[in-house]
Amino acid sequence: MGRRRRYCRQSCRQRAYEHRHATKDTGLPADAVILSAQEAADLADRSFAARCAAEDVVTALGEGADPQELRELCEQLVALARDAERLR
Secondary structure: OOOOOOOOOHHHHHHHHHHHHHHOOOOOOOOOOOOOHHHHHHHHHHHHHHHHHHHHHHHHHHOOOOHHHHHHHHHHHHHHHHHHHOOO
């Protein structure tokens, strides 16, 4: 009964509060995501690895790779893409 919960846990609610107060009066949009330089570099590295894996799949297809090799390359691509999704 009542309103649906907006946050899954109290800690998530606290992080949202801290984020709102950290971006207050900075000119940043309320939905801005702030990353450290290291976090941004890590995200770029993970995205680059996923792109390289996708290029490997395209190359293997062009060279007529067997289905098992393509399957392994695709599984690696999916794993890298999942890793690239995370922000931290």
